Amino acid sequence: DGGITQSPKYLFRKEGQNVTLSCEQNLNHDAMYWYRQDPGQGLRLIYYSQIVNDFQKGDIAEGYSVSREKKESFPLTVTSAQKNPTAFYLCASSIKQNTEAFFGQGTRLTVV
């Protein structure tokens, strides 16, 4: 059963903590993306990767880090430097650049 799996679905973080959001895909897609969505707003790109061991900053990369050690996996770390991390985080993948992207079910992160 192919798809994109994000975990956990809900995540709570204390002030000053780093947390890592998981994203795994078994679609054999080359490209993977992380977006952030705030209430009533569109999606903003955090990081993207076109190939293993390579990734680029998106529009709002500050306070986030990623890795792409395997084609299937693209984890996102929300660091303590991210001052307003409460949001809905969405991972997506596409076969290659400029093609349609498919999303995971999202992780809702809340700072407590």
Place this chain on the structure above:
Amino acid sequence: QKEVEQNSGPLSVPEGAIASLNCTYSDRGSQSFFWYRQYSGKSPELIMFIYSNGDKEDGRFTAQLNKASQYVSLLIRDSQPSDSATYLCAVNEGGGNKLTFGTGTQLKVEL
């Protein structure tokens, strides 16, 4: 700054009517255009994509692209209450590696 703009709505249409959703973009080099549907609290779901000028039909959905005027639209025929959602327009800037999203239009289909 490259932008993708949509009217936030809500757009209300009666059941069975045609819903028309519009999106404009600023980057003339954009090559790929996508429409996503997002239900409240859920992740976006791809509905349509279009690469060439003109119309593309898939069931009740038609995507229209006019590169000269820099707009893309989505028509939903025979609208159903289950179509009530936020519709996101996304544009893959020319030669670029990422999708830029609009803020979405909320559609309400009323009985």
